[in-house]
Amino acid sequence: xxxxxxxxxxxxTENQPVGRILLGMLNSLACRxxxxxxxxxxxIPRSNQLVARVKIGNNGVSAQRTLELKTAAQQFGAxxxxxxxxxxxxxxxxxxxxTPFISTLESVAPDVEVVSVGRRLEIVKQVGSPSRLEQTFxxxxxQGGHGIGHTRLSTESVVDLSHSQPFWGxxxxxxxxxxxxxxxxxxxxxxxxxxxxxxxxxxxDSEVVAIFLADKLRKGASLRAGxxxxxxxxxxxxxxxxxxxxxxxxxxxxxxxxxLLYTETASFAAVATEEIAIRSAIPGDYSVxxxxxxxxxxxxx
Amino acid sequence: MAAxxxxxxxxxxxxAAIRGLLAxxxxxxxVLNPGARHNLAVAILEPVHIRIxxxxxxxxxxxxxxxxxxxxGSAGWGVAESMLSGTVRVHGSAGSGAGAALRSxxxxxxxxxxxxxxxxxxxxxxxxxxNCGYMAGFMAQKGTLIVCGNTGEAFADSMYAxxxxxxxxxxxxGTDAVISPMDSTDVERLEATLNAxxxxxxxxxxxxxxxxxxxVAGRKLWNFDKREWRTWQEAL
Numbered sequence: 151x152x153x154x155x156x157x158x159x160x161x162x163t164e165n166q167p168v169g170r171i172l173l174g175m176l177n178s179l180a181c182r183x184x185x186x187x188x189x190x191x192x193x194i195p196r197s198n199q200l201v202a203r204v205k206i207g208n209n210g211v212s213a214q215r216t217l218e219l220k221t222a223a224q225q226f227g228a229x230x231x232x233x234x235x236x237x238x239x240x241x242x243x244x245x246x247x248x249t250p251f252i253s254t255l256e257s258v259a260p261d262v263e264v265v266s267v268g269r270r271l272e273i274v275k276q277v278g279s280p281s282r283l284e285q286t287f288x289x290x291x292x293q294g295g296h297g298i299g300h301t302r303l304s305t306e307s308v309v310d311l312s313h314s315q316p317f318w319g320x321x322x323x324x325x326x327x328x329x330x331x332x333x334x335x336x337x338x339x340x341x342x343x344x345x346x347x348x349x350x351x352x353x354x355d356s357e358v359v360a361i362f363l364a365d366k367l368r369k370g371a372s373l374r375a376g377x378x379x380x381x382x383x384x385x386x387x388x389x390x391x392x393x394x395x396x397x398x399x400x401x402x403x404x405x406x407x408x409x410l411l412y413t414e415t416a417s418f419a420a421v422a423t424e425e426i427a428i429r430s431a432i433p434g435d436y437s438v439x440x441x442x443x444x445x446x447x448x449x450x451x
Numbered sequence: 452m453a454a455x456x457x458x459x460x461x462x463x464x465x466x467a468a469i470r471g472l473l474a475x476x477x478x479x480x481x482v483l484n485p486g487a488r489h490n491l492a493v494a495i496l497e498p499v500h501i502r503i504x505x506x507x508x509x510x511x512x513x514x515x516x517x518x519x520x521x522x523x524g525s526a527g528w529g530v531a532e533s534m535l536s537g538t539v540r541v542h543g544s545a546g547s548g549a550g551a552a553l554r555s556x557x558x559x560x561x562x563x564x565x566x567x568x569x570x571x572x573x574x575x576x577x578x579x580x581x582n583c584g585y586m587a588g589f590m591a592q593k594g595t596l597i598v599c600g601n602t603g604e605a606f607a608d609s610m611y612a613x614x615x616x617x618x619x620x621x622x623x624x625g626t627d628a629v630i631s632p633m634d635s636t637d638v639e640r641l642e643a644t645l646n647a648x649x650x651x652x653x654x655x656x657x658x659x660x661x662x663x664x665x666x667v668a669g670r671k672l673w674n675f676d677k678r679e680w681r682t683w684q685e686a687l
Contacts, residue, residue, distance in 0.1 A: 405566075405585065406584060406585050409527075409528060409547065424489075425506050429487045429505075437525060438506060438524070438543070439525060439543070439544040439562065439563065440525075440527075440544065440565035442565060442584040442585065443603060443604070
């Protein structure tokens with residue numbers, strides 16, 4: 151099962167109630183998977199600053215660990231630290247190569263994970279249903295331009311924060327994915343990336359989708375080309391939503407195993423596993439249709 | 452006409468309200484604010500007209516026997532699945548598996564249909580004004596499948612005796628699907644069916660009945676023949 155949702159504002163304003171809309175959509179899909187829930191929100195872009203969300207780890211005993219992480223982050227100009235749930239959030243100096251930042255932070259302890267980095271992107275996810283996500287992070291107050299969300303029914307790997315979705319395209323700023331389905335050749339793909347030194351944080355097959363797309367985009371592929379290459383290079387079932395700093399896109403596998411419906415009006419585009427999610431979160435007169443096998447759609451600002 | 456406001460009510464409450472009205476011998480029921488809820492108006496066995504004033508979720512009108520159901524928005528997966536008789540009309544688009552395992556009656560989609568349209572249908576008519584997706588008509592056994600627009604890939608794969616008519620282009624033919632010439636009986640039958648259920652004003656594309664392509668089973672998969680091993684390998 152699993153439920154995925156996405157919302158994209160087309161009017162160009164950056165202060166849409168994206169958090170409230172995604173939460174409304176996720177709440178109506180909670181019955182498709184209550185194991186964990188998460189959102190990737192794209193807020194107001196910062197100039198010369200990136201925002202990071204880091205999993206503190208250490209089984210929630212965070213005081214000493216947080217101090218160590220802050221010290222490590224300060225060499226990258228980190229400021230405005232805030233601790234929220236299992237995360238440390240802060241801003242730091244914009245850089246094109248995130249590798250030194252990630253390796254410095256993650257060398258603090260093996261269970262530290264940089265969950266997201268971007269000019270706009272913030273990923274929050276945790277174990278439990280979407281309503282718990284609101285209790286911990288109050289995401290309904292979040293404003294921005296677009297975002298994606300996920301509610302998970304675990305089928306092939308454990309239930310914890312790291313295995314939750316959305317997944318960040320690790321090391322590639324402002325790239326996030328949510329996936330409903332099973333990638334059956336993910337072992338081969340993992341092995342291939344592993345040989346190139348990519349670190350995997352989970353046993354979740356969806357993680358490889360994020361790594362796959364980050365790899366394609368890093369090599370210069372357009373988002374459309376990246377999504378289209380999933381159709382030929384990934385095996386299994388996937389309805390997949392992808393968000394970058396300025397766009398939202400989806401791709402559906404050749405057999406159309408998993409549902410994915412979308413609507414587009416002059417002012418917004420919305421995508422969800424079931425139409426009920428869109429209808430319950432967004433009032434108004436619009437028509438919704440199911441995506442076809444191999445269909446790729448991209449909305450760009 | 453009786454109306455049920457679905458706002459704030461669960462699927463079970465809405466369906467119970469429909470049954471309550473049927474017990475009072477209502478023949479015309481409107482469900483307002485359906486909000487794309489699943490399983491609306493399932494297994495209705497009375498000759499009633501039910502209007503869903505918006506979109507329906509999964510399995511709307513499934514297992515019905517004799518009702519006429521009109522969905523003014525879109526329908527989710529499995530609309531009219533396993534219907535025994537009656538009519539389901541979708542004004543918007545239909546999700547995957549529309550009319551799957553249909554026994555009899557008529558399913559009409561004014562928009563497009565997603566994957567697996569009319570799979571394993573055992574009778575009746577499935578009519579789509581627009582396009583249909585991947586693997587429509589897979590293993591269909593009897594009845595008629597009409598697509599006025601284009602089809603997706605693997606159309607009419609591994610079929611038995613269902614007859615398909617396609618007004619647009621065929622994405623690709625499935626295993627053992629063959630194009631058969633349209634004769635005058637086909638043209639008359641197609642014209643009569645379209646005129647009865649899909650007046651010209653509702654058709655987005657309007658190919659003449661004689662310009663439709665007829666697709667039937669090549670019957671190679673009906674009996675096992677080891678000399679045709681290649682076809683079997685592809686089919687399985």
